[in-house]
Amino acid sequence: MFNHKQTKNRLPLPQGFSAAGISAGIKKKNSDMALIVSETPAVSAAVFTTNQIKAAPVKWDLRVVKHDCAQAIVMNSGNANACTGVQGMTDTEVMAALTAGKLGIQPLNVFVCSTGTIGKPLPMEKISAGIEKLFEHLSPENGMDAAEAMMTTDRVSKTVTAEIEIKGKPVRITGLAKGSGMIEPNMATMLAFILTDAAVEKHGLQCLLRVAADSSFNRITVDGDRSTNDSVICLANGMAGNDVLSRDSQDWTLFRHTLEKILFDLAMMIVKDGEGATRVITIKVRGAASHGEADEAARAIANSMLNKTAWAGNCPNWGRIMDAIGYSYAQVQEDKVDIDYDDLPAVRGGTAAGTSEEELIQAVSKEAFVIHINLNLGRGEAIVYTCNCTEDYVRINAE
Amino acid sequence: MFNHKQTKNRLPLPQGFSAAGISAGIKKKNSDMALIVSETPAVSAAVFTTNQIKAAPVKWDLRVVKHDCAQAIVMNSGNANACTGVQGMTDTEVMAALTAGKLGIQPLNVFVCSTGTIGKPLPMEKISAGIEKLFEHLSPENGMDAAEAMMTTDRVSKTVTAEIEIKGKPVRITGLAKGSGMIEPNMATMLAFILTDAAVEKHGLQCLLRVAADSSFNRITVDGDRSTNDSVICLANGMAGNDVLSRDSQDWTLFRHTLEKILFDLAMMIVKDGEGATRVITIKVRGAASHGEADEAARAIANSMLNKTAWAGNCPNWGRIMDAIGYSYAQVQEDKVDIDYDDLPAVRGGTAAGTSEEELIQAVSKEAFVIHINLNLGRGEAIVYTCNCTEDYVRINAE
Numbered sequence: 001m002f003n004h005k006q007t008k009n010r011l012p013l014p015q016g017f018s019a020a021g022i023s024a025g026i027k028k029k030n031s032d033m034a035l036i037v038s039e040t041p042a043v044s045a046a047v048f049t050t051n052q053i054k055a056a057p058v059k060w061d062l063r064v065v066k067h068d069c070a071q072a073i074v075m076n077s078g079n080a081n082a083c084t085g086v087q088g089m090t091d092t093e094v095m096a097a098l099t100a101g102k103l104g105i106q107p108l109n110v111f112v113c114s115t116g117t118i119g120k121p122l123p124m125e126k127i128s129a130g131i132e133k134l135f136e137h138l139s140p141e142n143g144m145d146a147a148e149a150m151m152t153t154d155r156v157s158k159t160v161t162a163e164i165e166i167k168g169k170p171v172r173i174t175g176l177a178k179g180s181g182m183i184e185p186n187m188a189t190m191l192a193f194i195l196t197d198a199a200v201e202k203h204g205l206q207c208l209l210r211v212a213a214d215s216s217f218n219r220i221t222v223d224g225d226r227s228t229n230d231s232v233i234c235l236a237n238g239m240a241g242n243d244v245l246s247r248d249s250q251d252w253t254l255f256r257h258t259l260e261k262i263l264f265d266l267a268m269m270i271v272k273d274g275e276g277a278t279r280v281i282t283i284k285v286r287g288a289a290s291h292g293e294a295d296e297a298a299r300a301i302a303n304s305m306l307n308k309t310a311w312a313g314n315c316p317n318w319g320r321i322m323d324a325i326g327y328s329y330a331q332v333q334e335d336k337v338d339i340d341y342d343d344l345p346a347v348r349g350g351t352a353a354g355t356s357e358e359e360l361i362q363a364v365s366k367e368a369f370v371i372h373i374n375l376n377l378g379r380g381e382a383i384v385y386t387c388n389c390t391e392d393y394v395r396i397n398a399e
Numbered sequence: 400m401f402n403h404k405q406t407k408n409r410l411p412l413p414q415g416f417s418a419a420g421i422s423a424g425i426k427k428k429n430s431d432m433a434l435i436v437s438e439t440p441a442v443s444a445a446v447f448t449t450n451q452i453k454a455a456p457v458k459w460d461l462r463v464v465k466h467d468c469a470q471a472i473v474m475n476s477g478n479a480n481a482c483t484g485v486q487g488m489t490d491t492e493v494m495a496a497l498t499a500g501k502l503g504i505q506p507l508n509v510f511v512c513s514t515g516t517i518g519k520p521l522p523m524e525k526i527s528a529g530i531e532k533l534f535e536h537l538s539p540e541n542g543m544d545a546a547e548a549m550m551t552t553d554r555v556s557k558t559v560t561a562e563i564e565i566k567g568k569p570v571r572i573t574g575l576a577k578g579s580g581m582i583e584p585n586m587a588t589m590l591a592f593i594l595t596d597a598a599v600e601k602h603g604l605q606c607l608l609r610v611a612a613d614s615s616f617n618r619i620t621v622d623g624d625r626s627t628n629d630s631v632i633c634l635a636n637g638m639a640g641n642d643v644l645s646r647d648s649q650d651w652t653l654f655r656h657t658l659e660k661i662l663f664d665l666a667m668m669i670v671k672d673g674e675g676a677t678r679v680i681t682i683k684v685r686g687a688a689s690h691g692e693a694d695e696a697a698r699a700i701a702n703s704m705l706n707k708t709a710w711a712g713n714c715p716n717w718g719r720i721m722d723a724i725g726y727s728y729a730q731v732q733e734d735k736v737d738i739d740y741d742d743l744p745a746v747r748g749g750t751a752a753g754t755s756e757e758e759l760i761q762a763v764s765k766e767a768f769v770i771h772i773n774l775n776l777g778r779g780e781a782i783v784y785t786c787n788c789t790e791d792y793v794r795i796n797a798e
Binding site: 054318326389391 | 449450451452453479481482483484487516517518519626627704705708709711712714716717718719721722724725726730731732733734746748749750751788789790792793794796797798
């Protein structure tokens with residue numbers, strides 16, 4: 001059902017979608033503008049950054065998603081168009097208007113995304129010429145070009161496709177994402193576009209996307225920095241010809257699980273591609289006084305630089321985990337805490353469980369491992385996915 | 400009045416205080432145990448980590464400080480005696496008892512401090528032999544040895560002395576601290592001992608120490624990790640012969656300012672010596688809705704790895720500051736935010752102020768600079784001192 005390993009120019013888009021990715025000269029090298037167009041108006045849903053400081057395109061997209069339908073996404077990398085004031089809003093509107101003009105639709109049917117440096121005005125001459133060029137390359141075959149144009153410091157492009165059958169009609173869902181962790185050098189953003197030819201009722205799609213984002217993109221962290229531009233946008237154009245899916249439909253669960261899996265897979269690709277990262281670590285907290293407190297404890301562990309650097313050094317330093325949960329907002333009772341690396345007990349009742357250092361080192365030397373923390377206080381649970389922090393992270397971000 | 404640059408063996412202790420620093424073989428190299436003794440019972444005050452998980456010696460010291468007086472501090476580096484359960488408590492009590500036995504005083508008149516790896520039992524044979532050896536080296540001349548034995552990854556020992564006159568009587572206050580930032584590789588702690596021969600009323604001293612710690616040690620951050628062992632302990636033995644100082648005394652303000660300055664200077668030494676750090680950055684936030692919110696905004700900026708790495712790269716990336724205040728718990732209105740690097744405007748009304756990139760780069764290339772953030776919403780103010788994060792930080796902590 002799922003297909004992660006697309007080869008160049010072979011990202012299968014759902015029916016009725018075309019894409020393009022080109023170089024407009026915004027970045028010094030590589031492609032930096034992408035366009036996605038649906039032949040027909042599509043139902044849209046979106047979730048955005050919770051940062052109080054939102055980039056101009058995010059403010060625009062918050063208006064777009066309120067409309068019944070949308071038909072295109074135009075994006076640039078290399079410049080975030082954030083903290084750019086009135087000029088920034090105008091520039092975003094121009095991007096939407098130019099794209100809408102070529103398609104003969106309304107600007108408010110066009111999502112706009114930007115990712116890159118904060119605080120610099122968009123180079124609008126390059127952007128305008130770029131939009132012209134994007135339309136020349138628009139094709140159902142060019143999904144991978146779009147995914148590549150989204151990249152900033154990403155080491156790999158991130159795409160996933162799933163095909164399901166809804167009452168005999170084949171339905172495809174394709175996801176494209178960018179993000180080298182939650183953060184990027186001089187740039188800060190994760191973007192994901194989810195395209196499907198399924199017909200879906202708008203309110204249901206929005207709820208579903210929100211829930212799916214909460215259990216995927218909102219559960220990863222590279223360093224706790226939340227960007228001004230984070231956006232997940234979903235377009236469902238209905239060209240599969242299925243009866244419109246809503247929460248009452250028999251196939252809602254199948255569609256929901258598929259969408260959740262796509263977002264989850266894209267989120268994991270982002271963590272794995274965290275700047276300088278070489279390990280993916282899953283932090284599972286249970287036994288907290290509440291789910292919220294479990295989340296606080298898990299994030300304190302995941303965002304502690306002491307833990308992230310210990311994981312870079314294959315160091316099973318559970319003292320740093322105890323320290324982090326101790327200063328988190330979660331209630332903790334020292335002598336109740338249990339910690340395991342995968343299935344190896346590291347801590348029992350707040351002190352060393354007696355497993356040999358060698359075994360623990362082996363556990364944290366794996367490319368991916370799970371740290372289980374049981375606070376033994378209540379029924380609160382949470383899971384967070386993160387990566388380690390190597391010297392490369394600092395080098396990349398200081399450059 | 401102040402004297403920062405003590406030469407080896409020339410740290411002047413207040414009257415009646417002796418000290419020692421020796422190697423007990425707990426660490427692979429360098430000295431690792433210190434002892435401070437007052438000839439006469441001293442009034443004590445102390446503040447400790449707010450981490451819910453507290454090391455055994457912190458739990459012990461919370462009892463010691465409740466007593467009318469104390470007469471000694473015994474400490475080891477190389478092992479934090481944290482997360483060590485019942486055995487850890489017993490070991491701390493043995494350290495206090497052995498020291499008290501040599502002095503003919505009660506164990507609860509002895510403060511115990513430990514700093515180093517979390518979760519390993521103390522090597523009690525080495526500790527016991529170390530206490531014997533400490534008494535052999537106890538002398539009013541050996542303050543610097545004690546300061547050196549406190550060090551873990553500190554690049555320099557941290558001491559400061561001040562002399563004031565209270566109604567014709569000379570009074571000395573001497574501070575010794577350790578901490579390479581808030582955190583240390585495999586170790587986590589800042590410790591500070593403040594000794595004075597002034598006679599001071601106990602409750603007043605405790606209040607004063609709390610306030611002084613709030614505006615010094617509690618305002619520095621290297622990476623937001625709060626240790627299980629942080630302790631600031633003050634002993635005032637009254638041997639200067641002054642009338643007992645209390646909040647009603649004429650000289651209270653002089654004494655208070657001197658003590659505050661000593662804690663502040665020690666705190667700045669710790670930030671400057673942050674692991675791998677090469678810059679000290681002062682974050683001043685004003686115009687927040689409340690002081691608490693100003694503090695939240697300042698800490699979000701100071702603890703953002705994106706900012707810390709930008710400062711390592713001489714990069715005046717104010718977009719990362721906007722991003723951090725936007726995701727902090729402080730209320731922010733984007734178009735009201737002003738940011739200055741020293742006296743150079745970087746942001747006005749949420750967008751670039753127009754100062755040239757070259758000038759801003761010069762500002763953040765200095766060894767120390769101030770970032771002023773005005774949220775222009777209310778009267779809340781806060782100040783936080785931090786350092787940059789270089790590749791060395793990661794290397795040290797991964798090793």
